[in-house]
Amino acid sequence: xxxxxxxxxxxxRESARGFLDEKAPVNALRKLRDENNxxxxxxxxxxxxxxxxxxxxxxxxDHGGADFGFVGAGVLAExxxxxxxxxxxxxxxxxxxxxxxxxxxxxxxxxxxxxxxAGEVLFALAVDETRKHGPAKTAMMAEKSGNGFKxxxxxxxxxxxxxxxxxxxxxxxxxxxxxxxxxxxxxxxAQSKGVSVERTMMVDSRNAARIKFDGxxxxxxxxxGEVDGGYMALEGVLNxxxxxxxAEMSGAAQAGFEMTMNYLKERKxxxxxxxxxxxxxHRAAHLYSEIELxxxxxxxxxQDLDAHYGMAGPIxxxxxxxxxxxxxxxxxxxxxxxxxxGMTDEYDIGFYMKRIRVAQEMFxxxxxxxxxxxxxxxx
Amino acid sequence: xSDLETFRTETRAWLEENCxxxxxxxxxxxxxxxxxxxxxxxxxxxQKTWLDRMAAKGWTVPAWPKEYGGGGLSKEEVKTLKSExxxxxxxxxxxxxxxxxxAPALLKYGTHEQKAHFLPPIARGEIRWCQGYSEPxxxxxxxxxxxKCEDQGDHWLVNGQKVWTxxxxxxxxxxxxxxxxxxxxxxxxxxxxxxxxxxxxxSTKPIKLISGxxxxxxxxxxxxxxxxxxxxxxxxVVGDINRGWDVAKYLLTHEREMISAGxxxxxxxxxxxxxxxxxxxxxxxxxxxxxxxxxxxQAEIDGWAFxxxxxxxKDEAKAGQGVGANSSMLKYYGTEFNKRxxxxxxxxxxxxxLEWEGARTDDGKLAxxxxxxxxxxxxxGTSEVQLNIIAKRILDLPGA
Numbered sequence: 001x002x003x004x005x006x007x008x009x010x011x012x013r014e015s016a017r018g019f020l021d022e023k024a025p026v027n028a029l030r031k032l033r034d035e036n037n038x039x040x041x042x043x044x045x046x047x048x049x050x051x052x053x054x055x056x057x058x059x060x061x062d063h064g065g066a067d068f069g070f071v072g073a074g075v076l077a078e079x080x081x082x083x084x085x086x087x088x089x090x091x092x093x094x095x096x097x098x099x100x101x102x103x104x105x106x107x108x109x110x111x112x113x114x115x116x117x118a119g120e121v122l123f124a125l126a127v128d129e130t131r132k133h134g135p136a137k138t139a140m141m142a143e144k145s146g147n148g149f150k151x152x153x154x155x156x157x158x159x160x161x162x163x164x165x166x167x168x169x170x171x172x173x174x175x176x177x178x179x180x181x182x183x184x185x186x187x188x189x190a191q192s193k194g195v196s197v198e199r200t201m202m203v204d205s206r207n208a209a210r211i212k213f214d215g216x217x218x219x220x221x222x223x224x225g226e227v228d229g230g231y232m233a234l235e236g237v238l239n240x241x242x243x244x245x246x247a248e249m250s251g252a253a254q255a256g257f258e259m260t261m262n263y264l265k266e267r268k269x270x271x272x273x274x275x276x277x278x279x280x281x282h283r284a285a286h287l288y289s290e291i292e293l294x295x296x297x298x299x300x301x302x303q304d305l306d307a308h309y310g311m312a313g314p315i316x317x318x319x320x321x322x323x324x325x326x327x328x329x330x331x332x333x334x335x336x337x338x339x340x341x342g343m344t345d346e347y348d349i350g351f352y353m354k355r356i357r358v359a360q361e362m363f364x365x366x367x368x369x370x371x372x373x374x375x376x377x378x379x
Numbered sequence: 380x381s382d383l384e385t386f387r388t389e390t391r392a393w394l395e396e397n398c399x400x401x402x403x404x405x406x407x408x409x410x411x412x413x414x415x416x417x418x419x420x421x422x423x424x425x426q427k428t429w430l431d432r433m434a435a436k437g438w439t440v441p442a443w444p445k446e447y448g449g450g451g452l453s454k455e456e457v458k459t460l461k462s463e464x465x466x467x468x469x470x471x472x473x474x475x476x477x478x479x480x481x482a483p484a485l486l487k488y489g490t491h492e493q494k495a496h497f498l499p500p501i502a503r504g505e506i507r508w509c510q511g512y513s514e515p516x517x518x519x520x521x522x523x524x525x526x527k528c529e530d531q532g533d534h535w536l537v538n539g540q541k542v543w544t545x546x547x548x549x550x551x552x553x554x555x556x557x558x559x560x561x562x563x564x565x566x567x568x569x570x571x572x573x574x575x576x577x578x579x580x581x582s583t584k585p586i587k588l589i590s591g592x593x594x595x596x597x598x599x600x601x602x603x604x605x606x607x608x609x610x611x612x613x614x615x616v617v618g619d620i621n622r623g624w625d626v627a628k629y630l631l632t633h634e635r636e637m638i639s640a641g642x643x644x645x646x647x648x649x650x651x652x653x654x655x656x657x658x659x660x661x662x663x664x665x666x667x668x669x670x671x672x673x674x675x676x677q678a679e680i681d682g683w684a685f686x687x688x689x690x691x692x693k694d695e696a697k698a699g700q701g702v703g704a705n706s707s708m709l710k711y712y713g714t715e716f717n718k719r720x721x722x723x724x725x726x727x728x729x730x731x732x733l734e735w736e737g738a739r740t741d742d743g744k745l746a747x748x749x750x751x752x753x754x755x756x757x758x759x760g761t762s763e764v765q766l767n768i769i770a771k772r773i774l775d776l777p778g779a
Binding site for chain 1: 685691694705767773
């Protein structure tokens with residue numbers, strides 16, 4: 001498949017850019033932060049996004065979705081990255097929709113996919129328990145009890161955890177922390193007895209939570225996928241999230257880069273535009289090259305998720321690793337080249353640096369994915 | 380069966396019948412290339428047979444028109460032929476600067492007479508060409524070149540010196556950038572002229588490089604008389620007189636694309652991690668040197684992303700999108716990456732690979748290759764020149 005967007009996807013990109021520039025510029029995120037918004041996103045905006053088909057971008061048409069596939073989801077994630085739009089898109093429309101489509105029962109699909117597409121239900125995926133990502137490190141227990149399970153443990157860095165109606169959580173029904181075998185995924189009601197949610201205010205002003213599970217009861221019907229064999233299923237869902245985050249970082253990096261190039265053409269020192277200085281030109285040109293490499297890796301990862309979902313692990317690691325590095329470089333160069341003004345809260349560039357730092361950490365940073373790729377390649 | 384499938388079946392059968400066994404070892408290194416030319420000594424009978432058979436079919440240059448010695452194949456057919464050759468590990472029958480550099484210039488800027496005269500011997504591997512661009516005082520600032528070419532009525536008179544002419548001492552002809560109008564501004568007085576290396580007054584001197592090898596020469600022109608025409612309507616000058624910079628720029632872009640694609644092509648062979656694992660050893664499933672492991676994994680990430688970028692740029696060009704100046708980005712990144720790759724292989728190789736002579740290292744093959752890569756980011760426009768081009772043509776930065 002050629003590594004370019006087709007006409008339909010180009011149109012999606014164009015309409016997304018127009019909509020977000022008008023309805024959700026960086027100022028919208030600033031406002032949510034400044035007014036200490038309890039949801040951390042605008043429910044009205046999310047409704048509009050759902051009406052345009054964004055919430056159900058991955059959901060098939062039979063369940064009321066737009067069915068644009070991962071490339072389409074990536075286009076939206078990238079555009080939302082450009083404007084740093086806060087929304088439940090990643091948690092609900094990418095992670096949960098993927099989990100439901102790939103591993104859930106027909107009953108679960110029937111129940112939730114139409115609601116996701118309609119923007120009527122919010123999900124969160126709870127995986128990590130420690131400060132560094134690692135699904136196999138899961139220690140949270142899912143003790144077999146009667147016909148069901150009792151879940152106990154602590155999850156951290158759960159995107160949209162405090163607004164979610166439903167939580168998909170990874171817990172250990174067998175084995176010990178560090179092992180891939182023995183994981184089971186559960187789909188729980190956020191209001192279940194024993195679930196306590198603490199919203200964590202993050203550096204990027206976006207949503208996250210720590211969630212405590214204290215003897216939460218789950219039945220066999222709450223299980224998605226296989227009991228004890230949830231690791232690979234979880235990896236698949238995480239891969240989709242990684243590619244989505246990479247696309248978002250790519251959008252943020254490109255927007256920051258464009259702001260910086262404009263600034264280099266305006267700002268004068270020593271009697272000339274600072275963009276005429278070769279020291280800055282070469283750094284800008286190098287960064288341009290890195291951004292192009294990042295874009296290629298991400299587009300390929302999204303295409304592969306659509307074409308060979310089960311084999312997209314390595315390419316998603318490539319995309320996440322490369323995006324993490326390049327977006328970080330882009331945000332650092334942006335602040336440095338803006339000089340003092342880049343350090344001010346009033347100027348937007350700092351918001352980009354903060355969001356990129358968080359997206360970089362989520363579901364594995366560059367080091368995690370670099371190591372993973374080396375392992376996959378046998379060294 | 381579609382036409383293309385029929386073509387594939389027939390091609391496979393033909394290759395099976397005509398490609399000598401010795402030419403099916405997948406050997407691609409510079410030392411195994413068949414360069415052709417009057418002075419070429421075939422390394423084996425099989426090499427000659429393979430060249431002759433492929434040339435007779437026009438398949439040394441399958442995409443060229445048949446009338447100029449090519450195969451007249453469509454893009455899809457060329458792709459099919461290449462993939463069939465790869466499948467049987469067939470060596471390329473012929474490579475040369477004539478095919479890579481001169482032919483694209485002739486096909487775009489040459490007259491029918493020039494193409495009909497110069498292209499067929501290139502396709503058959505009979506004439507070997509070299510490139511006369513750089514001068515001692517015109518490197519990155521190529522357009523400041525001074526090699527003089529005066530109009531003497533019935534002939535041109537060429538005086539000057541070129542440097543970094545690849546394999547000039549083994550070549551039959553040279554395409555040269557010369558100054559035909561010294562009074563014009565620097566980009567406007569240059570012409571692209573074809574010169575017989577056997578003409579009186581042309582001489583060469585090999586330059587020994589840090590790798591110990593001499594792939595490049597200095598080439599001198601002392602009162603060299605170049606005929607205006609090499610036959611009826613076969614001008615010695617390609618393109619318009621004084622407009623040679625257009626041809627040169629076109630070829631430089633082409634050369635950049637080739638160099639960057641070559642940098643990527645090297646990747647296809649064997650992974651860095653695999654090579655390093657063999658040399659440094661593996662402990663608990665991981666490379667025994669953890670710092671090197673991390674550097675190699677980072678390099679493999681960039682190498683993979685670079686290959687995908689080459690692919691994406693090709694696809695964008697096909698779809699009529701994309702930016703022409705991206706060839707500078709590919710040249711910059713590809714050559715810098717290739718240098719990094721060889722540094723890592725030297726790191727993995729340790730002291731064993733430092734043996735400059737002897738059978739153990741095949742006379743320092745890796746070390747010499749490592750040194751050779753240092754030229755990658757100099758030849759065809761330095762990395763710094765590529766960054767200038769990106770800043771100016773793509774990023775539109777001021778005063779660049």
